[in-house]
Amino acid sequence: MNGDRDSQKQAQPTRTMRREVGPRVPRVPAGDNRERLVCPECSFIEYANPKVVVGAVVRWDDRIVLCRRAIPPRRGFWTIPAGYLELNETAPAGALREVWEEAEARVELDGLIAVYNIPRLSQVQLIFRARLLDGKFGAGPESEATELFAWGDIPWNELAFPSTRWALNHYREIGEAAGFATRTNPAGETGDY
Amino acid sequence: MNGDRDSQKQAQPTRTMRREVGPRVPRVPAGDNRERLVCPECSFIEYANPKVVVGAVVRWDDRIVLCRRAIPPRRGFWTIPAGYLELNETAPAGALREVWEEAEARVELDGLIAVYNIPRLSQVQLIFRARLLDGKFGAGPESEATELFAWGDIPWNELAFPSTRWALNHYREIGEAAGFATRTNPAGETGDY
Numbered sequence: 001m002n003g004d005r006d007s008q009k010q011a012q013p014t015r016t017m018r019r020e021v022g023p024r025v026p027r028v029p030a031g032d033n034r035e036r037l038v039c040p041e042c043s044f045i046e047y048a049n050p051k052v053v054v055g056a057v058v059r060w061d062d063r064i065v066l067c068r069r070a071i072p073p074r075r076g077f078w079t080i081p082a083g084y085l086e087l088n089e090t091a092p093a094g095a096l097r098e099v100w101e102e103a104e105a106r107v108e109l110d111g112l113i114a115v116y117n118i119p120r121l122s123q124v125q126l127i128f129r130a131r132l133l134d135g136k137f138g139a140g141p142e143s144e145a146t147e148l149f150a151w152g153d154i155p156w157n158e159l160a161f162p163s164t165r166w167a168l169n170h171y172r173e174i175g176e177a178a179g180f181a182t183r184t185n186p187a188g189e190t191g192d193y
Numbered sequence: 194m195n196g197d198r199d200s201q202k203q204a205q206p207t208r209t210m211r212r213e214v215g216p217r218v219p220r221v222p223a224g225d226n227r228e229r230l231v232c233p234e235c236s237f238i239e240y241a242n243p244k245v246v247v248g249a250v251v252r253w254d255d256r257i258v259l260c261r262r263a264i265p266p267r268r269g270f271w272t273i274p275a276g277y278l279e280l281n282e283t284a285p286a287g288a289l290r291e292v293w294e295e296a297e298a299r300v301e302l303d304g305l306i307a308v309y310n311i312p313r314l315s316q317v318q319l320i321f322r323a324r325l326l327d328g329k330f331g332a333g334p335e336s337e338a339t340e341l342f343a344w345g346d347i348p349w350n351e352l353a354f355p356s357t358r359w360a361l362n363h364y365r366e367i368g369e370a371a372g373f374a375t376r377t378n379p380a381g382e383t384g385d386y
Contacts, residue, residue, distance in 0.1 A: 022216070022237025034279065041234055044215025049244045050278050052317050085243050086227065090310035091317055112308060112375060115319065117283035124245050124284055126308065126317070182305060182375040 050122040054094040055082020056130035057171040058107050063148035064168065065137055067102050069160055070144040077160035080167055091126045099130065103146045104138030107131060113170050114183040116163050118191040127167045162191045243315040247287035248275025249323035250364040251300050256341040257361065258330055260295050262353055263337040270353035273360055284319045292323065296339045297331030300324060306363050307376040309356050311384040320360045355384050
């Protein structure tokens with residue numbers, strides 16, 4: 001994730017957001033069927049769409065890599081390494097990059113655990129299963145700490161996001177299976193809390 | 194898809210795009226590690242990220258719904274109904290909406306066939322398996338025609354996009370299986386052609 005982006009609140013317009021610059025006047029463009037934000041100074045139309053978050057449940061033997069967030073939101077809480085997919089990047093490449101940036105770990109991916117929808121945040125999250133290549137990891141600039149946790153030691157009450165918990169539980173269900181069905185949000189869970 | 198958006202070429206900045214308004218000057222914002230487009234008039238920073246395309250392979254008995262595109266790109270070619278996910282929409286809800294807008298069909302979704310990456314276009318495509326609820330369909334405003342095709346009658350040489358072909362072939366592999374592994378790009382296929 002990019003902390004500066006989050007603090008500027010410019011990434012994703014919402015009903016409660018108040019921009020002082022750029023596209024900010026709602027209008028339905030010609031040929032369209034919904035409101036977009038338009039810049040009153042320069043007439044630029046912003047086609048804002050959901051963002052893709054890519055991340056991984058990374059394991060080493062029977063332990064799982066978690067990072068304690070050094071930045072808002074949920075600073076001090078634990079998460080799997082994950083962040084926004086960048087332009088011209090595939091989802092697997094983005095997941096490898098985020099694992100490197102946040103956990104300073106090199107991994108191989110071996111399957112897509114889940115596709116989660118968080119409509120409140122306009123996010124689609126793609127969470128891969130991964131394995132450390134060499135057992136090495138560290139705390140990147142957006143992490144206060146990175147640690148390996150045995151399943152029984154996972155700090156369930158200090159996880160950063162609902163989808164952190166979903167991904168860990170879905171990984172637990174899937175385990176080391178070679179082929180498996182990609183999961184989605186657990187029944188009734190929308191991330192709206 | 195939104196034709197007007199495509200024709201304005203404002204949705205997704207690329208190296209070859211030349212904007213005359215809005216965020217268009219590349220600069221690395223404070224706290225970031227890559228260039229973003231900034232508006233020289235108002236200093237607005239655009240965090241552009243890949244877009245999510247949602248669509249469905251829709252079947253009725255042993256035939257598949259295809260739409261002939263009425264808008265660029267690939268006007269006159271056949272595609273599965275698909276388009277950009279909108280803000281605050283889940284991927285399944287977006288797929289249902291696109292099937293309605295392009296094929297005027299009501300469907301139920303029963304599984305995620307594939308997650309395709311098209312890094313050249315900064316797209317992640319989520320393609321669901323779906324079934325017509327009542328056998329009814331039509332041509333929405335972005336379609337010249339909508340038809341049901343038996344497998345042997347699919348116009349392979351007139352498909353709109355490589356991922357149209359991938360999705361049809363992946364659906365064929367999966368068939369009516371109740372549980373299946375979500376597919377990704379066929380080996381060696383990146384959509385770069």
